[in-house]
Amino acid sequence: MSGNQSQYSHHDKRITLAFTGASGAPYGLTLLGSLLAADYQVFLLVSSAARVVLATEEGLKLPSGPDAAHKQLVEMFDCDPEKLVVCGKEDWFSPVASGSAAPKQMIVCPCSTGSVAAIAHGMSDNLIERAADVVLKERGQLLLVVRETPFSTLHLENMHKLSAMGVTIMPAAPGFYHQPQSIQDLVDFMVARILDHIGLDQKLVNRWGYDQR
Numbered sequence: 288m289s290g291n292q293s294q295y296s297h298h299d300k301r302i303t304l305a306f307t308g309a310s311g312a313p314y315g316l317t318l319l320g321s322l323l324a325a326d327y328q329v330f331l332l333v334s335s336a337a338r339v340v341l342a343t344e345e346g347l348k349l350p351s352g353p354d355a356a357h358k359q360l361v362e363m364f365d366c367d368p369e370k371l372v373v374c375g376k377e378d379w380f381s382p383v384a385s386g387s388a389a390p391k392q393m394i395v396c397p398c399s400t401g402s403v404a405a406i407a408h409g410m411s412d413n414l415i416e417r418a419a420d421v422v423l424k425e426r427g428q429l430l431l432v433v434r435e436t437p438f439s440t441l442h443l444e445n446m447h448k449l450s451a452m453g454v455t456i457m458p459a460a461p462g463f464y465h466q467p468q469s470i471q472d473l474v475d476f477m478v479a480r481i482l483d484h485i486g487l488d489q490k491l492v493n494r495w496g497y498d499q500r
């Protein structure tokens with residue numbers, strides 16, 4: 288990270304969010320917007336394949352350079368520039384690369400089966416894999432919003448291995464009992480479940496058994 292992005296001033300609420308190359312860019316963008324709106328400082332990591340998916344699914348051409356991507360996303364979400372830190376693929380000096388500085392929570396959304404495999408085997412070959420490895424070794428909270436269908440035995444074994452280590456595996460599988468009227472309603476369902484898991488009070492979707500939005 289360089290340029291005019293935030294230096295790492297202390298924030299109470301810090302989280303790492305990674306977009307990888309599974310289908311589901313709308314989940315990632317809605318989640319990012321929700322975290323920024325909730326005043327989190329978000330350390331955002333975007334894989335090369337995720338940029339292809341963002342362009343394909345959302346028509347969003349995110350530059351590969353972290354500073355240019357930061358500028359574009361700050362404008363898009365109209366957020367405080369300090370609240371968003373976009374990290375490069377091999378920015379080993381980023382706080383997320385070290386247990387001494389990394390946020391204790393990390394979400395990979397959407398999460399490809401390739402990234403599941405790399406995380407399950409501690410590859411740490413790019414900053415997303417390293418950040419996940421750090422959260423695991425520090426016994427933090429790691430959520431993987433995996434999307435593929437069907438799953439192979441290999442996918443299931445990798446997810447089982449991570450689940451046994453305390454990782455939350457959240458397949459991108461929205462329900463229909465909230466009677467969605469739009470694609471965004473389905474996206475909101477998934478994002479609401481993710482926010483529930485990190486302990487953030489969400490107003491995107493009614494809670495089961497409650498009436499009010």
Ligand SMILES: Cc1cc2nc3c(=O)[nH]c(=O)nc-3n(C[C@H](O)[C@H](O)[C@H](O)COP(=O)(O)O)c2cc1C
Nearest residue numbers: 307308309310334336337343399400401402434435
């Ligand atoms: C438009 C598009 C959709 C994709 N959807 C999925 C998917 O749903 N699940 C998956 O595991 N991989 C999917 N892939 C393949 C991954 O992007 C590919 O395996 C990539 O190497 C993952 O790398 P990453 O985990 O570093 O982002 C998709 C690729 C593209 C271009």
